[in-house]
Amino acid sequence: MKELSKMRNIGISAHIDSGKTTLTERILFYCKKIHVMHEVHEKDGTGATMDFMELERERGITIASASTSVEWEGHTINIIDTPGHVDFTIEVERALRVLDGAILVVCSVGGVQSQSITVDRQLRRYGVPRIAFINKLDRIGANPYKVVDQLREKLNHNAVLMEIPIGLEDKHTGVVDLVEMKACYFEGEYGEILRKDEIPHALREEAEARREELLDTASMISDELAEAYLEGKETPELIHESVRKGTISLDLTPVYMGSAYKNKGVQNLLNAVVNYLPNPSEVTNVALDLDNFEREVVLKADHNAPTVALAFKLEEGKYGQLTYIRIYQGKIKKGDDLYNTRSQKKFKIGRLIRMHSDRMEDITEAGVGDIVALFGIDCVSGDTFVSPGLNYSMTSMYIPEPVISLAVEPADKGSTDRMAKALNRFTKEDPTFKTYFDEEANQIIIQGMGELHLEVYLERMRREYGARVNTGMPQVAYRETISARADFDYTHKKQTGGAGQFGRVAGYIEPLEDGKFEFVNGIKGGVIPTEFIPSCEKGFKAAIERGTLIGFPVVGVRVVLTDGQYHPVDSSDMAFQAAAIGAFRKVYDKAMPVILEPVMKVAVDTPSEFQGNVFGSINQRRGIIISSVEDGNFTRIEAEVPMSEMFGYSTALRSLTQGKAEFSMEFLKYTRVPKNISEELIKRYS
Amino acid sequence: MVKAELIKRSPLRIFEKSIQGGLGKGNLGILASRKGVGKTACLVHIATDKLFQGKHVIHVSFSARTDHIINWYEDIFKEIAKKQNLESAVTVHDEIIKNRVIMNFNQEGITTVQILRSLEAMIKYGNFAADTIIVDGYDFSKCKREDLQTFCEFARNMDLEIWFSASLKGEEPIFDENGIPYELKPFLDEAAVLISLKYTNKYVHLELVKDHKEIVSADMHLKLDPKTLLIAEEDD
Numbered sequence: 001m002k003e004l005s006k007m008r009n010i011g012i013s014a015h016i017d018s019g020k021t022t023l024t025e026r027i028l029f030y031c032k033k034i035h036v037m038h039e040v041h042e043k044d045g046t047g048a049t050m051d052f053m054e055l056e057r058e059r060g061i062t063i064a065s066a067s068t069s070v071e072w073e074g075h076t077i078n079i080i081d082t083p084g085h086v087d088f089t090i091e092v093e094r095a096l097r098v099l100d101g102a103i104l105v106v107c108s109v110g111g112v113q114s115q116s117i118t119v120d121r122q123l124r125r126y127g128v129p130r131i132a133f134i135n136k137l138d139r140i141g142a143n144p145y146k147v148v149d150q151l152r153e154k155l156n157h158n159a160v161l162m163e164i165p166i167g168l169e170d171k172h173t174g175v176v177d178l179v180e181m182k183a184c185y186f187e188g189e190y191g192e193i194l195r196k197d198e199i200p201h202a203l204r205e206e207a208e209a210r211r212e213e214l215l216d217t218a219s220m221i222s223d224e225l226a227e228a229y230l231e232g233k234e235t236p237e238l239i240h241e242s243v244r245k246g247t248i249s250l251d252l253t254p255v256y257m258g259s260a261y262k263n264k265g266v267q268n269l270l271n272a273v274v275n276y277l278p279n280p281s282e283v284t285n286v287a288l289d290l291d292n293f294e295r296e297v298v299l300k301a302d303h304n305a306p307t308v309a310l311a312f313k314l315e316e317g318k319y320g321q322l323t324y325i326r327i328y329q330g331k332i333k334k335g336d337d338l339y340n341t342r343s344q345k346k347f348k349i350g351r352l353i354r355m356h357s358d359r360m361e362d363i364t365e366a367g368v369g370d371i372v373a374l375f376g377i378d379c380v381s382g383d384t385f386v387s388p389g390l391n392y393s394m395t396s397m398y399i400p401e402p403v404i405s406l407a408v409e410p411a412d413k414g415s416t417d418r419m420a421k422a423l424n425r426f427t428k429e430d431p432t433f434k435t436y437f438d439e440e441a442n443q444i445i446i447q448g449m450g451e452l453h454l455e456v457y458l459e460r461m462r463r464e465y466g467a468r469v470n471t472g473m474p475q476v477a478y479r480e481t482i483s484a485r486a487d488f489d490y491t492h493k494k495q496t497g498g499a500g501q502f503g504r505v506a507g508y509i510e511p512l513e514d515g516k517f518e519f520v521n522g523i524k525g526g527v528i529p530t531e532f533i534p535s536c537e538k539g540f541k542a543a544i545e546r547g548t549l550i551g552f553p554v555v556g557v558r559v560v561l562t563d564g565q566y567h568p569v570d571s572s573d574m575a576f577q578a579a580a581i582g583a584f585r586k587v588y589d590k591a592m593p594v595i596l597e598p599v600m601k602v603a604v605d606t607p608s609e610f611q612g613n614v615f616g617s618i619n620q621r622r623g624i625i626i627s628s629v630e631d632g633n634f635t636r637i638e639a640e641v642p643m644s645e646m647f648g649y650s651t652a653l654r655s656l657t658q659g660k661a662e663f664s665m666e667f668l669k670y671t672r673v674p675k676n677i678s679e680e681l682i683k684r685y686s
Numbered sequence: 687m688v689k690a691e692l693i694k695r696s697p698l699r700i701f702e703k704s705i706q707g708g709l710g711k712g713n714l715g716i717l718a719s720r721k722g723v724g725k726t727a728c729l730v731h732i733a734t735d736k737l738f739q740g741k742h743v744i745h746v747s748f749s750a751r752t753d754h755i756i757n758w759y760e761d762i763f764k765e766i767a768k769k770q771n772l773e774s775a776v777t778v779h780d781e782i783i784k785n786r787v788i789m790n791f792n793q794e795g796i797t798t799v800q801i802l803r804s805l806e807a808m809i810k811y812g813n814f815a816a817d818t819i820i821v822d823g824y825d826f827s828k829c830k831r832e833d834l835q836t837f838c839e840f841a842r843n844m845d846l847e848i849w850f851s852a853s854l855k856g857e858e859p860i861f862d863e864n865g866i867p868y869e870l871k872p873f874l875d876e877a878a879v880l881i882s883l884k885y886t887n888k889y890v891h892l893e894l895v896k897d898h899k900e901i902v903s904a905d906m907h908l909k910l911d912p913k914t915l916l917i918a919e920e921d922d
Binding site: 608611612613615616618619624625626627628629630631632635638 | 752755756783784787788789790791792795796800804806807808810811812813814
């Protein structure tokens with residue numbers, strides 16, 4: 001098992017067009033190349049010329065992996081694919097909690113753009129330490145100094161230059177390392193030979209000045225360095241130590257630069273990942289103890305502790321389903337039993353895999369902090385696997401009910417299968433995405449947590465599965481409930497030749513807080529025989545499926561059965577079910593039914609200059625503003641807004657803020673619909 | 687007890703009586719004490735009392751987390767509801783919470799003008815007709831007299847009252863012979879009401895220092911209950 005200090009789990013996040021793909025490819029290439037170089041030398045000494053073309057060919061597939069494991073300077077770096085744009089908390093959480101650190105790639109021409117701002121803010125919220133890489137120094141108009149200023153101003157980073165460029169645009173040949181005070185040139189056909197040299201004379205002064213800045217900033221983090229610096233005795237080790245400390249505590253962001261496309265600066269960045277980003281034992285992770293009201297438990301980065309692992313991504317591979325997991329505590333061994341806390345099922349670990357850039361490696365065990373994949377495990381994303389006996393979950397087990405639904409149908413024959421396949425996959429990946437067949441309307445309905453949520457899946461259906469799909473209008477998942485107690489006494493009686501039907505039920509219904517439905521049997525003396533009690537319950541359950549106000553499910557009802565009557569011949573299961581349904585229909589109106597609507601917790605991040613517009617937009621949508629937090633030039637506004645008012649909000653927000661604001665939302669609660677809207681809904685239904 | 691009764695019986699009626707019926711719109715009030723004596727509790731109690739009366743409150747803070755502030759409100763509400771045995775507390779709670787907004791600022795580098803611009807945006811565009819603004823944790827040591835004057839003007843223009851808390855630093859004595867905090871002397875003209883919280887004989891007492899133009903230095907006969915952190919009558 002790998003030593004923890006030699007392990008890094010990182011993500012590469014970037015704005016579109018800042019060169020994330022090229023950078024990732026180069027990282028894989030250099031790691032592989034250097035790695036292979038050693039191996040080749042050992043074996044037959046044929047030298048370092050590995051088949052670049054072959055690697056090139058393989059690259060296409062490898063980058064698509066959810067996690068790729070590479071080796072650099074004796075360290076294992078797991079590069080986790082981070083989603084570029086995420087709207088839903090559940091996905092953000094899952095993607096970001098797997099990372100211990102991140103490389104933030106910024107284009108030296110385009111600078112910090114709104115998407116970088118969003119991604120960076122998410123990283124900050126989840127406390128992920130970052131290293132910045134200013135890419136594309138070879139481009140016309142490259143200006144890394146401007147970008148550093150933007151990192152400070154727009155992202156509030158305490159950004160500190162670790163390098164300065166040697167030449168820009170077409171004259172870009174390398175960088176000056178401000179810690180070692182050496183020029184670095186990247187030579188050889190693919191920049192794989194790192195040659196260190198004296199700093200060019202013309203850059204001497206600039207380098208001295210920037211190094212001073214670096215030392216000033218780094219001295220703020222460590223007293224030891226501050227003292228040494230005062231005496232002029234600072235060493236590269238002391239600087240590394242201080243920058244590492246500052247990076248991990250999010251007090252400092254080291255800035256590297258180069259051009260991935262021109263093979264410049266990538267090795268230094270990799271060194272920085274190893275030097276400054278935390279290893280898994282330096283990050284605190286918590287799980288929820290399901291036996292103890294989901295109380296938080298801090299996990300131990302210990303191979304010998306009981307296992308806790310999170311399935312963060314499922315992937316359909318050539319040979320079946322791959323489940324990527326991150327181990328947060330203990331170890332995982334082939335042949336061991338694990339327990340899935342969601343499905344409450346035990347399973348045996350069959351094949352255990354590590355994904356490299358060019359191949360899959362079968363392994364027998366993996367330790368804490370590591371990211372590996374399992375083959376053929378029946379699970380969904382977000383499941384927690386633990387050693388039998390433990391009942392921890394990495395994510396809350398509470399899965400909210402979907403608040404919006406949409407009818408979908410395949411647009412052509414070929415799409416039918418593809419759509420079914422896609423839906424099957426999505427429901428596995430995302431517990432908040434549901435689908436069912438509505439028999440009454442003869443339609444397939446998909447359900448989720450918001451308009452955007454469903455849009456993302458429709459888009460994926462089209463792009464990944466090639467399924468062409470027609471959709472209906474989105475529907476808010478209203479609920480109905482009662483607000484008063486009411487008595488019922490109902491007799492179901494039918495006599496149409498042959499065996500008749502008879503059943504009488506009496507009792508009352510009352511509001512039930514915090515619950516869907518409760519049935520209380522208060523029958524005494526067998527006025528309804530025991531065998532028919534379940535029939536009554538079944539009848540009431542069927543009745544609440546559809547309320548009479550607007551035809552949505554009724555929740556929060558307690559039915560108490562206190563009296564009844566039966567007939568020795570005519571009473572039957574059917575008769576009592578019918579009696580219960582009839583009773584409910586009749587009593588429902590007396591119990592003052594009301595409509596409930598889903599309310600979303602909405603968070604908008606906007607440049608402060610537009611906050612008035614955002615306040616206004618929330619107010620217009622019957623929203624309540626809970627808080628606004630202004631930090632630098634950005635304001636985060638949290639509000640509670642009814643789901644029905646949030647349709648089209650992304651478009652509205654874009655036009656109100658020149659596209660500079662972002663928002664996310666999640667389901668919060670159901671509340672009563674105001675009277676005027678309730679009346680309108682009822683009118684529309686009837 | 688129903689809500690109306692609760693409002694009538696609140697110790698804050700005594701509080702208001704001693705300052706001529708309340709701070710009053712267009713005015714600034716300051717609660718001053720050393721750190722950790724109970725200014726936030728007092729402010730939140732004052733705010734909650736306004737909320738009970740159906741008024742709108744904006745709570746301005748400079749701490750990093752709004753959930754801490756929300757917890758303050760939850761705690762104070764719970765204590766009041768428990769003490770006065772409030773009927774249908776959950777409904778009342780949900781009702782009044784709609785009239786409260788928390789606005790948090792990062793104190794570093796933010797100017798008074800920026801704060802007021804955001805407040806104005808909330809009131810105007812957010813359609814939030816604030817009656818009272820609570821400003822907790824404002825750094826008076828970095829503030830100039832003009833800043834408070836701007837706040838004053840804002841209170842008048844927007845027709846609302848503003849309560850500040852001032853954390854007194856520096857060496858003893860922090861109060862002069864009239865009970866005026868040395869640190870707040872430059873701002874005395876701008877503050878219509880100045881109350882200090884002092885820890886004496888086991889309790890935190892509220893002492894009225896300035897009451898609408900006049901320096902009074904009077905005991906308000908109010909204390910901060912150490913258990914519930916509510917403002918309470920002294921012989922309670």
